[in-house]
Amino acid sequence: GQNIDQPTEMTATEGAIVQINCTYQTSGFNGLFWYQQHAGEAPTFLSYNVLDGLEEKGRFSSFLSRSKGYSYLLLKELQMKDSASYLCAVRDSYGGSQGNLIFGKGTKLSVKP
Amino acid sequence: EAEVAQSPRYKITEKSQAVAFWCDPISGHATLYWYRQILGQGPELLVQFQDESVVDDSQLPKDRFSAERLKGVDSTLKIQPAELGDSAMYLCASSPWRGQFADNEQFFGPGTRLTVL
Numbered sequence: 539g540q541n542i543d544q545p546t547e548m549t550a551t552e553g554a555i556v557q558i559n560c561t562y563q564t565s566g567f568n569g570l571f572w573y574q575q576h577a578g579e580a581p582t583f584l585s586y587n588v589l590d591g592l593e594e595k596g597r598f599s600s601f602l603s604r605s606k607g608y609s610y611l612l613l614k615e616l617q618m619k620d621s622a623s624y625l626c627a628v629r630d631s632y633g634g635s636q637g638n639l640i641f642g643k644g645t646k647l648s649v650k651p
Numbered sequence: 652e653a654e655v656a657q658s659p660r661y662k663i664t665e666k667s668q669a670v671a672f673w674c675d676p677i678s679g680h681a682t683l684y685w686y687r688q689i690l691g692q693g694p695e696l697l698v699q700f701q702d703e704s705v706v707d708d709s710q711l712p713k714d715r716f717s718a719e720r721l722k723g724v725d726s727t728l729k730i731q732p733a734e735l736g737d738s739a740m741y742l743c744a745s746s747p748w749r750g751q752f753a754d755n756e757q758f759f760g761p762g763t764r765l766t767v768l
Contacts (some may be wrong), residue, residue, distance in 0.1 A: 542693075571756065579761065579762075580742060580759035580761050581759050582759070583756040583757075586756060625693050638696055638699060638707060639694075639757060640696075641694050643691070643692050643693050644693050
């Protein structure tokens with residue numbers, strides 16, 4: 539079966555660093571995505587990993603270990619505007635469902651002053 | 652900057668009524684997705700189109716839901732009849748994905764929030 543786990547909620551302080559973990563068990567794997575979603579809005583793309591290792595993009599970094607079925611999103615220098623839900627999504631390998639994303643339930647991050 | 656357009660943004664209907672949602676993907680994007688997102692959950696795929704063809708509709712409740720993308724551009728998702736459990740955000744996304752190994756992300760529209768009374 540398909541299963542993606544991430545913490546439901548996290549709280550952090552403005553200016554700090556937070557790490558949001560994601561573990562997955564899927565029938566296929568063709569990449570892992572992180573999306574940010576503010577309340578009532580559409581998800582927006584943050585990062586993509588298909589090979590093991592760390593991808594850095596400004597204040598955001600994402601790490602992948604395919605052998606462990608594990609990823610994390612690292613947010614540095616937290617700002618109040620980073621308060622949002624963070625969605626981990628695995629792209630199924632191709633077959634009949636080319637490019638389909640399987641989403642976790644999301645981690646709601648609250649940044650406090 | 653190109654965006655995925657959806658309408659309406661909000662829809663309130665009574666159960667047993669019919670509702671329809673419209674999506675216009677980013678120009679040139681071959682693949683279009685409809686997702687349903689229940690509050691507090693991640694999006695769940697309902698249907699995927701590549702051009703005008705359905706690639707995956709395995710999670711679409713076909714007794715009441717239908718989707719079409721007749722000319723391979725814009726798309727309509729319909730629910731008839733609506734049930735209380737259909738209350739959710741309906742998201743449309745598009746991607747240039749054509750089945751190749753690529754980091755083609757999906758671009759999401761603003762969504763239609765459906766409330767069924």
